[in-house]
Structure formats: C-alpha cells, structure tokens
Amino acid sequence: MTATTQQTAVRTGALVRALIYALLLLFAVYYLLPLYVMVVNSLKPLEEIRQGNMLALPRTWTIEPWLSAWSTAQIGVQPTGLKPYFLNSIQMVVPAVFTSTLLGALNGYVLTKWRFRGADFVFTLMLLSCFIPFQIVLIPSARILGLLGLGGTVTGLVLIHAIYGLGFTTLFFRNYYEAFPSELVRAAMIDGAGFFQIFRRILLPSSGPIIVVTVIWQFTNIWNDFLFGSSFSNADSQPMTVALNNLVNSSTGVKEYNVHFAGAILAALPTLVVYIVSGRYFVRGLMAGAVKG
Amino acid sequence: MAFLEIEKLEKRFGSVSILKGIDLDIDEGGFLVLVGPSGCGKSTLLNTIAGLESVSGGEIRIAGKRVNELHPSRRDIAMVFQSYALYPNMTVAQNISFGMEIKGVPKPERDKAIAGVSETLQIGHLLDRKPSQLSGGQRQRVAMGRALVRRPQVFLFDEPLSNLDAKLRVDMRTEIKRLHQSMKRTIVYVTHDQIEAMTLATKIAVLKDGVLQQAGTPAEIYNSPTNMFVADFMGSPAMNLIPATVNVSGKSPALDIGAYGGRTMSLDLGASNGMLSKFSGRPVMFGIRPEAITDPEGADRTSKNLITAECFVEVVEPAGSDTFAVVHLGGKEAVARLRADAKVVPGTVAKLAFNLDKAVFFDPETQQRIA
Numbered sequence A: 001m002t003a004t005t006q007q008t009a010v011r012t013g014a015l016v017r018a019l020i021y022a023l024l025l026l027f028a029v030y031y032l033l034p035l036y037v038m039v040v041n042s043l044k045p046l047e048e049i050r051q052g053n054m055l056a057l058p059r060t061w062t063i064e065p066w067l068s069a070w071s072t073a074q075i076g077v078q079p080t081g082l083k084p085y086f087l088n089s090i091q092m093v094v095p096a097v098f099t100s101t102l103l104g105a106l107n108g109y110v111l112t113k114w115r116f117r118g119a120d121f122v123f124t125l126m127l128l129s130c131f132i133p134f135q136i137v138l139i140p141s142a143r144i145l146g147l148l149g150l151g152g153t154v155t156g157l158v159l160i161h162a163i164y165g166l167g168f169t170t171l172f173f174r175n176y177y178e179a180f181p182s183e184l185v186r187a188a189m190i191d192g193a194g195f196f197q198i199f200r201r202i203l204l205p206s207s208g209p210i211i212v213v214t215v216i217w218q219f220t221n222i223w224n225d226f227l228f229g230s231s232f233s234n235a236d237s238q239p240m241t242v243a244l245n246n247l248v249n250s251s252t253g254v255k256e257y258n259v260h261f262a263g264a265i266l267a268a269l270p271t272l273v274v275y276i277v278s279g280r281y282f283v284r285g286l287m288a289g290a291v292k293g
Numbered sequence B: 001m002a003f004l005e006i007e008k009l010e011k012r013f014g015s016v017s018i019l020k021g022i023d024l025d026i027d028e029g030g031f032l033v034l035v036g037p038s039g040c041g042k043s044t045l046l047n048t049i050a051g052l053e054s055v056s057g058g059e060i061r062i063a064g065k066r067v068n069e070l071h072p073s074r075r076d077i078a079m080v081f082q083s084y085a086l087y088p089n090m091t092v093a094q095n096i097s098f099g100m101e102i103k104g105v106p107k108p109e110r111d112k113a114i115a116g117v118s119e120t121l122q123i124g125h126l127l128d129r130k131p132s133q134l135s136g137g138q139r140q141r142v143a144m145g146r147a148l149v150r151r152p153q154v155f156l157f158d159e160p161l162s163n164l165d166a167k168l169r170v171d172m173r174t175e176i177k178r179l180h181q182s183m184k185r186t187i188v189y190v191t192h193d194q195i196e197a198m199t200l201a202t203k204i205a206v207l208k209d210g211v212l213q214q215a216g217t218p219a220e221i222y223n224s225p226t227n228m229f230v231a232d233f234m235g236s237p238a239m240n241l242i243p244a245t246v247n248v249s250g251k252s253p254a255l256d257i258g259a260y261g262g263r264t265m266s267l268d269l270g271a272s273n274g275m276l277s278k279f280s281g282r283p284v285m286f287g288i289r290p291e292a293i294t295d296p297e298g299a300d301r302t303s304k305n306l307i308t309a310e311c312f313v314e315v316v317e318p319a320g321s322d323t324f325a326v327v328h329l330g331g332k333e334a335v336a337r338l339r340a341d342a343k344v345v346p347g348t349v350a351k352l353a354f355n356l357d358k359a360v361f362f363d364p365e366t367q368q369r370i371a
C-alpha cells in the first residue's frame, strides 16, 4: 500500500514539476523577448529592419550600429555618440552611490547603537523622504543648486542623488544594524575603541550583504534616473539616460532603429553587470535578516 | 576600606526606576555574586559598574576613586558577556588582542600576552579560528581570555555560563573558581542561578525589583536570610515556609502547626527564641530547610534543640544520595531530607526530627525576619 501511494506521489510530483517548469519557461521567454529583439536588431543594417521581420536573425551581421551609438551618432546637435554621457553617468553614479551608502551606514549605526532622545522620530522623518515624489522637490532643489553654484554640473547631480538616496540607505542599514548584537559594541567600548573605530572595525566588516543590497539599489536608481538628470544638467553634464533620449529624438531624417537599440542596450549594460556580478549577494542580503533568527 | 564601593546607586530609564538606592561593597580579591530573579536589575547594576550605562544617582568607587564619569575603557575593568560578544570578523587571537591593538601596544608584546593567556586557558590551538568555528565552551574560554589579557582590577561577568549545557556549566564554574583563586582579583559576577552563587561567591548580594534584599557571605545568606524572599530564593530544594502560631501558655514558647487529620502539632522552641514571645498568639512563618527535617536516626546529634514529631508523608522521592519526603504541614507541602535508606512509606505517618537550631521565623505581614 505504501509503495503505491509513494509511486503516485512521485508521479504527481513529476507532473506538477513539469508544469511549473513549462510555466517558468513561458514567463522567461516573455520577459526576454524585448531584449532579444533589441540585440538582434542592433546587429542588422538599417535596410534589413525596414524590409523585414523584427524577430528574424540578421542576414548580414554588423557591429556598425554599436560603434555609431557609442562614438558618432548625433546627440542633440553634436555627433559625439553616447560616450561622453556614459562617462558623465559614471562620474555621477560612483561618488553618489559611495557617499549615500557610507552616510546611510553611519546613520544606521547612530540610530541603533548610539540611540539618543528622539532617534525614532528622526528615523521616521528620514523614512518619509523615501515616499516624497521627487517632482515636488524639483524647484527648491534647482534653487539650492543654483545658490551653491552647482546648477548644470555633474557635482550638482551627485549631491542631489546622494541626498535623496539617504532615506533608503538609512532604512536598509538601520534595520540591518538593529539586529546586530549591541554586546559587541559594548565589548569594543570596554576595549577602548572609539565611535569610528567601532564602526570601521566591528560593524562594517559584518555589513557585506547589506552593503551589496544598498549599492545595487542605489546604482540602479541613480543610473536609471531621468527626472533629476534632465532637470539639473546642461548639454555637457547630461547623464546617459538623457542622452539616450536625445539620441532617439534627434531629428536628422531617418530613424536609425539599429543605432537606437544599440544605444539603449549600452545604457542598460552597467546595471545589468552590477546585477550579474552581485545578484547572488543581493538575494542573500535580502534574506539575511530572515534566516539568521 | 572596601575595594569596589557602590553607594546609594540609582538608575532610571526615563521615568522607570530600575535600581532603587543600592549600597554594596566588596573587598579586594573578593568574589561578589549578584543574584536575583530575571529582570531585577542585575545586568543594569553590572553595566553601571562597567560604565556602559550612566547612573541616575549615587556613586561608584574603585580603589577609592570615583569612576562615575570615567569611560568604560578607563575604569580598569574587563567584562565577559552572556553572549560572549566575540567579534565575528576577527580570529581568536585578534579578539584577544583587540584592546591592546587599540591602545597601540606593539605587536611582539601583544603576541606575548596572547601566548600567556592562551596557555592559562588552553586555547592555543584555537588562535587562528573565527568565533563561528568554535563550540560554546571554547567561545566561553576565548571570552575569558579577552578579559584576562587586560589584567584589570575588577572582572565583571554577566551570566557567563547560562548558554552552556549543564555538564559544561559545572566544569566552567570550577574553572572560574580556580582562576579566581590563582589571580586573586576582584570579581563581580551576575547570575540567576543560586547554586552558582553559593559555590562561587565570597559575598552574595540578593536583588529583587532593583532593591538589595541582603548582602553577606554564602553561609549568612543561606542560614540567616533577612526576609522570606531571600529564604525562598536561595537553596534547592527551597526552604520550607510553614504557617504556624506562637503559643506561650507553657513554660517555654511553642509552635502550633496544623498537621494531618485536623490535628495540631506542637513544637517546643525551648528558651532560646525569646524574640518570638512578642508574637504570642499570632501567626508567624516558620522557616526550616529540608536538611533540618530528617528521619530521627539521621538527625544532627550536636543540635541543642531536636524535636521529634509525627508527620503524614505524601510522596517519597529517592534521589540516590538522599531521599526527599513531601509531608503535609500547616496546610502546605514541606520537604524533608532523609537518609537514602530511611524507611518511609508514602501515605503513612512517620516520625521526623526537626532541628530547631536551624529554624528561622518571619512576620507573614512584613515578610521580614523576626527571629
């Protein structure tokens, strides 16, 4: 009797599993289809796109659209390609992610291990900043950047992104450090370590997972931002997203779809790389609080 | 003058008073154990001594010097935490030498100190491991190593053994006692385990709800508890607290206790308990430890006031070395400790000897000791 029930259990198990895989496969294909279309068409000459089927593989393979998107395509009025704007984005994203992550970690540390009167209130205020629609702050931000002489500069964008990222980075680190044993901090105090020594030597080395989560989150958000980028930059300091928009909208006769596709992939590449390199840690970091107990 | 002195110490968290005027001291080289039920403020008291919590009132002095305002690292103390608090990202050796590293002690000197400590605690083979690769007992040793290497004037322990299993706990207890005897340093040790307190302490302080109930040697605490809480808390099995009435109609005061079958048992107290006469005709709590109620053959012959009485035995629990008998006295269950081979049968009446030299009496209203 046991044997039969077990057998049925195995068989239904296999059936259910096959169904699940089929469904997952379907979803994966559905999700990957746009990427496929972009990649395939970015490797075709323009005529082929115009004549044929968007889903077909290229008959003549070419990387010409990629080279054009990167260095010669018309962006706005200048034929510079996306290259200078890609560099702008890097110059904006790296310092902004670094500062907002570091400050978020410090905030989390103070809010959990050096609690002061009103710490929870301060934290609530910071949380609130996560929910403010950024459109609301555009005008005051522009005014302040102007007063600081940072209007239309990459530095200004760094500042804006670092500040508006603080709400989330603080939230991440506070919740992570909340579960960090306070006895370790106390032991380090008795050992004579000061405020920053405790942070650097005791907390930071145990913060790997949450740093990865925060960096991915911040990198993706800042890299993909269009609103601040288009509001606070000028022709020289535009980030990649704004430049991509200008590439697509440049009105020099024909629409070079293959170049546009290549440009769009170029713009998405860094975030993809960040996910692929650290995705494993991302999931692990999100789960850390749940499984540690 | 005592080495560590705590005077009128108060601690409030917001409006909640946690320590309510503690006066306590311990001599140099002494072993002070703070004991009390969970939540009574033991850890808080220890943390104020360490400087990890500020005080709301009163003074703490170490070697005659006020330390209230001193940073924990300047108080010349070391602390062992309940969770061991080993730095997870550092090896055992780095854990032990972290304090010296912060102070800027040169590497060769640090290595020498690590070697010395690991020799004492036999943790030499663990030095390159991370805390996550250690067993509970090994972590405990490393935590002690980190404290030892500081060579402090005062060691503070917060329930250091409570995360270990029973067997290891007994071993480590002995080890801590041995370390104390060889180092001759002052120790303040927090536990909620009264057996740990009895075995380790040179002085025990019993706390309840942030109030010091009694401080004294283990023998004082055990034999002369100042109130019913201390009497009940210290000792296992606990002291019997039996409702009784003082009767002075005879030539010496006697104790009337409700016994089995509606009878009253009368214990002649002899002339010694003069204080009790004031409670004539009033209810008192008669406190007697299980080992002072024995089978007549097993009774302490040196006792000056040994009285035999008949009691109804409800349950008999042989425990190997002794046999415990639960008898019915004054409407409550009382435990008697008999010799292992004492002939008692549950459900029958047995003759038991009461060693009244060891008896204590409490006022049931104030809970305080009266005689």
Ligand SMILES: Nc1ncnc2c1ncn2[C@@H]1O[C@H](COP(=O)(O)OP(=O)(O)O)[C@@H](O)[C@H]1O
Binding pocket: B013, B018, B036, B037, B038, B039, B040, B041, B042, B043, B044, B045
């Ligand atoms: N930081 C704090 N804020 C508020 N109350 C606290 C704090 N720390 C401890 N308490 C309270 O003080 C009381 C004593 O705590 P503690 O000293 O840890 O007790 P224990 O004797 O078990 O070690 C408990 O009721 C606890 O809730």
Ligand SMILES: [Mg+2]
Binding pocket: B042, B043, B044, B159
């Ligand atoms: Mg405690």
